[in-house]
Amino acid sequence: MSEEIKNNGVLVEVKDLKVHFPIFRGLIRKKKVGDVKAVDGVDFQILTGETLGLVGESGCGKTTTGRAILQLDRPTGGQVFFEDTEISSLEEGELRPLRRRMSMIFQDPFGSLDPRMTAGDIIGEPLVIHNICSSKAEYRDQVEELLLIVGLDPIMADRYPHEFSGGQRQRIGVARALSVRPSFIVCDEPISALDVSIQAQIINLLEDLQEEFNLTYLFIAHDLSVVRHISDRIAVMYLGDIVEIATRRDLYRNPLHPYTRALLSAIPIPDPVVEAEREHIIIQGEVPSPFNPPSGCKFHPRCINARPSCSQEIPRLQKIEGQEHWVSCEDYLRAG
């Protein structure tokens, strides 16, 4: 059984994307003392209709990557193409019509909704901003339809966020993201704040909507089992770099980067019999500060296969012959 790749062309392309945040010291005379290289030169493509999963630990730059694609954080370097337009060099005014084509679902269903707006106004706000509706009646119809699409009752349009549960709030967030009829949505940890029994409801909703509206997702999460479930392809990030990209099948069956292997191994499988037989790779140490990352391969201080050369040579993301699989580990590439 071959994993189908929904190849309908490239929707989003990222070339050598860099997002650096300056750090200042001093109270009165602020002096720039360096940069946090949140995203440090990443390349990837997202194909129309697919879900690209982006995994990594906190501070690895996965959220910043998503925001930089949407131009919510403007890139320090590199290019972002949406369809065939290079959006990273556009002015804010030129971007606005394109913003209708892409939107974002946020992690925190409690913090991302304005508590003083009704659910209907939250969902309808993008319609107003983009002048999508010509009349009040049309606006109301649209909001009602959006509520129905995400599985909420249209009566709820007049309620305020605090009257909803976490799962329902996330549905409001999804409805708002859908309101402008985008073709591309960045889902930033959309389920990690939800209760276990509710997570599946939102995952299924996102899957159904993708099919219905032919959506393309960038799905950002730290939990590989969720990402594997929803994604067609998966990219693994570590300290601002992508260290491996592959189809979900290859990434799970044949993980090549030592970090990917450790991440997979760190996720417990809910089955004590399977767990008892599994090999547990426990990597030592913590994620270093992105302000002062290690030299060479940024993962080398925690890597169980590290060689002396790993602290000097910076590995590049390279394609495995004959596969849709990229990895940046000199050790593997030399041996393989």
Add this chain to the structure above:
Amino acid sequence: MKPLLEVKNLHTHFLTDDGLVKAVGGISYDLHEGETLGLVGESGCGKSVSALSILRLIPNPPGKVVEGEVFFEGRDLMKVSEDEIREVRGNKIAMIFQEPMTSLNPVLTIGYQIAEPLTLHKGLSKEESWKEAGELLTKVQIPEAAARLRAYPHLFSGGMRQRVMIAMGLGCNPKLIIADEPTTALDVTIQAQLLELMKGLTRDFGTALIIITHNLGVVARYADRVNVMYAGRIVEKGSAKEIYGDPRHPYTIGLMASVPRLDMDVKKKLIPIEGQPPDLLHIPAGCAFRPRCNYAVEKCQEVIPELTTLADKHEVACWVDVRRN
């Protein structure tokens, strides 16, 4: 062998402005020396409150343990004096909390905070306790432990703070450690490190461990026995193998089907549990899970099902035999 901990018919209620919240509605279980018990359930199911109740750490008002007995080493902790329970807390039973960011005092050094319970409970001198604090930090794999004792918590990362919490927990060689969502706030690789560390240490010292979590995978990897909680009651309990291999409560079955697994066929759709987790102010009559249950029959609306034994120590609280449906 007598169990180390016996919880019998524990009820904890909170009187809030909106009404009476029955956070724990009558739970019973026991735990033997050296065993690891997983307490699983979603937020608001009463798993943390039930653990805090054991140590009488429920703030009163608004909360109160209204009924029940907790036998630990032969004594009922609900009846002993304040002095006696203080002797148990941190000494015989240690607790590790979820929030490594807020459970350490920011104005005291790490060393002071680890050494304090050692002077209190073990009667060590200042120098002795400081030395032992250093050894404890080494045990939880913090490099350059001796030097780190003088550091303040803000210099430590989340993972390291949780290691400090574990060191504090282990300090007095407790018989039981209660870990309340110990790794939920941490990164995946750090989670794995800490759980592995905790499991190893409890194995070395023969300490019993209660892991409170919503993560079914963590329980599968580390627990010997499992209690599944819903709306303040235990709905199913048994050995980890039986709970995962042969779940009998519709809620347990629902939970298992709703989480994606790394080894699962990816084409398979997840089956969510419909509806919302229960509102503890308005727990439905009869079985609290009934409104979300696919197996519910008429009886479920009227009478709360009690735990009944199926096989050796596998108990379930459900009127329906799910295998027949």
